[in-house]
Amino acid sequence: MATLEEKIELVDNIKGKRYYNIKIWGYGAEHVYGSISKEAHDFWKEHVSEHGDNDLVNYMVNAEDGDFDFEHIKSVPPEADFLMSPDADGNEWRSTWYEMPGEFEHIHTVSIDSATIDIDEVQDGEYNSQHIATVIQSKDLNEWCNQISEDTDYNTEILDCVDDVYPEQGTYIVQMLSMEKGTFFDTTIETVGDFDPKKLKIQYSETTNGEDVIRGMTYNGQELYNDGGDTNGKGYSAAIWQQ
Numbered sequence: 001m002a003t004l005e006e007k008i009e010l011v012d013n014i015k016g017k018r019y020y021n022i023k024i025w026g027y028g029a030e031h032v033y034g035s036i037s038k039e040a041h042d043f044w045k046e047h048v049s050e051h052g053d054n055d056l057v058n059y060m061v062n063a064e065d066g067d068f069d070f071e072h073i074k075s076v077p078p079e080a081d082f083l084m085s086p087d088a089d090g091n092e093w094r095s096t097w098y099e100m101p102g103e104f105e106h107i108h109t110v111s112i113d114s115a116t117i118d119i120d121e122v123q124d125g126e127y128n129s130q131h132i133a134t135v136i137q138s139k140d141l142n143e144w145c146n147q148i149s150e151d152t153d154y155n156t157e158i159l160d161c162v163d164d165v166y167p168e169q170g171t172y173i174v175q176m177l178s179m180e181k182g183t184f185f186d187t188t189i190e191t192v193g194d195f196d197p198k199k200l201k202i203q204y205s206e207t208t209n210g211e212d213v214i215r216g217m218t219y220n221g222q223e224l225y226n227d228g229g230d231t232n233g234k235g236y237s238a239a240i241w242q243q
C-alpha cells in the first residue's frame with residue numbers, strides 16, 4: 001500500500017508543473033572596490049576626513065569626461081588621480097568608477113538587513129507571467145528565514161554563508177557605492193507540487209566593507225538565474241581606508 005507521501009507525490013505529478021516567482025527587494029547598492037597607491041590614499045583620506053566625501057564622489061562620477069565641480073579643491077594632483085591609466089598605445093585616459101584600475105570586487109546586490117521577499121505562484125515560466133496565488137507577501141527576509149528555522153527545530157537554514165575569494169587587494173582601498181532601492185533578484189522556478197521553502201537556499205557573503213549581501217539562490221540544489229532587477233538610484237557614497 002502506498003504511503004501518504006507517495007500518494008501526495010502521485011497527485012502532484014498528475015497535476016503537472018507549477019511555477020513560482022521569487023523577488024527580493026529593498027535597499028542595496030552597486031559596490032566597487034579597488035586598490036590605489038599610498039599617495040592617492042594619503043591625499044584623499046585627509047581630504048575626506050576634513051571635508052566629507054563630496055569631492056571624492058564628484059571626482060569618481062565625472063572622471064571620464066573630466067567635467068568636475070569640486071567644492072574644496074581646484075584640481076586633483078597627478079599622484080591622487082587614481083582613475084587615470086595608460087592605454088595600449090601609452091596614451092593616458094580616465095576610466096569610469098565602475099571600471100576602475102585596480103578593481104578587485106564589483107557587485108550589484110541587496111543588503112540582507114534591508115531585504116524583503118515576495119513569492120507568488122504564476123501561470124508559467126515566462127517573464128511577467130499571470131499571477132495565480134500569493135505565497136509570501138512583503139516579508140522581512142531575516143524574519144522569514146528565522147521563522148522557518150524555528151518551525152523546523154533549526155534543521156533548516158535558508159541563509160547560506162559562502163566564501164568569496166578575491167585577488168590581492170593591496171593595502172590602500174577605495175570604495176564607491178551607487179546606493180539604490182528596488183528589486184535586486186527576480187527569478188521563476190519550475191517544480192512539481194507546492195513551493196517548499198525548505199528547498200530554498202539564499203547565499204550571502206560579506207563585502208570588503210563588512211556588509212552582508214545576497215550573492216545568489218538555489219532551489220532543490222539547482223542554481224536560480226536572476227532575470228535582473230529594477231532599481232532606482234538614491235545617491236553615491238565613497239570611502240578610502242588602509243588595511
